[in-house]
Ligand SMILES: Cc1cc2nc3c(=O)[nH]c(=O)nc-3n(C[C@H](O)[C@H](O)[C@H](O)COP(=O)(O)O)c2cc1C
């Protein structure tokens with residue numbers, strides 16, 4: 001058997017909008033090429049819920065609650081190379097806009113003033129992920145190997161990055177890909 | 182509710198406008214005075230000032246937002262700012278600040294409910310030899326202790342105006358411990374100007390050349406070269422500026438020169454003006470030293486009476502020159518010469534692209550010389566006594582003497598003048614340093630020297646310095662010291678370029694992380710890489726030098742941080758479980774999922 005072992009790839013979205021995942025899908029017909037090179041492990045595309053040993057892990061979104069930490073640590077443990085994709089994963093991004101608002105004020109606004117489905121009360125079900133005081137960037141919680149900037153990074157950039165990595169080259173993005181004006 | 186309304190604002194600002202006229206380069210001075218009147222810059226004042234100067238509102242707001250001593254939100258009628266320089270810290274300022282806040286039922290950074298008082302910290306106030314220090318409404322308070330703070334609290338509660346407080350609270354000593362030719366020898370006002378007029382400007386420039394005098398503000402550029410370049414630069418007007426921003430933490434020698442040798446400094450400026458052909462000079466005085474303003478104005482007035490400033494100086498027809506004092510408002514970056522010029526023009530202190538350099542395009546785009554206070558004092562001596570006399574002191578490439586501001590762990594902090602070439606051993610002996618372990622030479626942007634290197638000497642060839650000399654004894658927590666420095670840079674970065682704006686913040690975060698016991702070998706690597714980026718990619722000297730203390734510590738003082746490191750490749754930057762505490766309290770949850778290991 002001399003068929004090359006396929007690269008295993010996992011992705012997840014923490015506090016993000018799935019925009020970065022959409023951008024990955026935006027590589028269009030090259031998705032078929034990608035599927036020729038990789039096998040997906042846990043991702044929203046496969047709906048696999050737990051991450052096994054992988055070569056590459058891609059994380060979208062910042063770290064906003066306790067569950068995000070569990071997912072992120074699972075990724076770090078299992079993925080040889082961990083990539084933070086998009087402004088949210090890299091800096092906290094849009095969700096981090098809440099960092100300037102007191103958490104108690106947020107809860108009041110959402111659950112107390114207008115009233116939720118169950119009336120005016122703050123939910124305390126253990127199944128709900130418990131939010132942090134702030135939204136944190138991924139690199140503050142685990143070691144990150146690569147950062148792909150953009151909101152979202154373009155499909156071209158993601159494609160170039162992944163093919164470099166899969167083919168064993170140090171990923172290199174030229175200036176044109178990194179500018180957004 | 183709009184708590185602060187100012188129906189009389191135009192009348193209140195009228196005298197300020199009267200004093201300063203309508204040119205936009207007065208903006209910073211106008212804002213300083215508005216801050217004094219209202220204890221902040223109200224929105225209505227911004228509108229009013231913008232209309233008066235004929236500039237956009239955003240320009241006024243942009244400047245008001247840049248300087249630490251200006252504030253867009255109300256601060257107390259009494260604003261007490263504790264100096265958080267490392268020496269103040271070692272002398273107990275953090276504890277004193279807590280004590281004071283506790284006593285007055287106040288949180289740092291907040292204004293008391295009756296708008297009477299606010300307390301906060303500020304970068305080095307230049308009183309390191311007589312700390313712990315603070316500023317109250319801009320006036321320096323020295324030698325603080327519990328007793329003095331009790332008295333101050335009493336005065337504030339009794340709403341006594343700061344000008345009526347007991348003078349002993351504000352006493353600032355010169356503390357000159359060792360003087361050489363610059364500080365020690367007598368100087369007759371006018372001698373340098375007379376000598377310059379007698380031998381001609383060109384000949385005096387040759388004396389400067391022969392003296393080998395190099396700038397004392399840090400970069401060490403040849404004074405003769407700077408002056409001759411400016412002299413030949415075409416321009417409608419030429420300007421000379423005395424850089425009295427003295428913002429480098431641990432430096433306070435310019436304070437003493439301005440307090441007791443102002444005549445010598447003005448004389449240096451006047452000689453320079455004669456040589457470069459300037460009719461106007463500025464003294465840019467850091468906001469922290471505004472207590473010297475009155476005395477300096479008096480010195481200038483006396484010189485005018487004596488015919489040493491003004492029209493036809495010393496009877497020389499057409500030799501007109503005068504000096505104007507501009508006050509800063511709490512921004513370290515304004516010591517950088519091009520940022521200083523921006524500030525003089527009433528703008529945010531943002532360093533310019535260089536080249537062109539100020540000698541060709543400076544104040545209002547005209548040829549401008551910017552020199553440090555001490556440089557100008559030396560120049561006056563050289564003009565009076567000749568270049569060779571000066572060159573005979575010091576080392577081959579560092580002629581003359583250097584004034585050091587010595588503070589920290591030593592028995593006799595203060596001002597020491599040495600010929601260049603003096604070793605650290607000798608200095609440490611003289612100032613009575615007890616078991617010295619490290620010295621920060623030239624402030625946080627300078628060099629952290631370990632005890633193994635105490636044989637090195639103060640000079641441009643070996644250890645160049647702008648004057649700060651901060652001694653640390655064995656047992657001091659060096660990591661904490663470096664932490665203080667990186668916080669300083671993060672606070673003072675002007676924010677213009679990304680490598681420094683972001684780099685100083687990241688540096689602060691990582692050093693904090695290590696100090697809090699979450700650091701790993703990975704973080705050390707990050708610091709090194711970050712330092713390299715800042716040194717090579719930043720726009721100005723602040724960003725270039727901000728990593729120095731970190732890199733010096735990593736290289737020379739492994740013991741300072743190694744015991745703090747976790748034995749892992751990576752550790753989160755914050756306490757994960759702790760960051761859930763707020764939400765636990767709000768929801769009342771304490772289940773397993775509400776915690777992180
Ligand atoms: C961030 C920064 C702060 C500075 N602060 C001062 C200062 O407070 N006083 C000073 O004389 N020079 C300061 N300098 C150096 C000035 O840019 C300039 O080199 C100096 O005023 C030139 O005068 P000299 O040739 O007499 O030294 C600073 C430079 C930088 C980059």
Ligand code: SF4
Nearest residue numbers: 016017019086087088
């Ligand atoms: S970076 Fe932009 S696209 Fe990606 S998750 Fe965040 S908001 Fe969405």
Ligand code: SF4
Nearest residue numbers: 675677678681721724
């Ligand atoms: S290096 Fe720092 S201080 Fe200098 S221009 Fe850039 S941000 Fe401003």
Ligand code: FES
Nearest residue numbers: 677678679682683
């Ligand atoms: S425009 Fe914001 S960092 Fe460059």
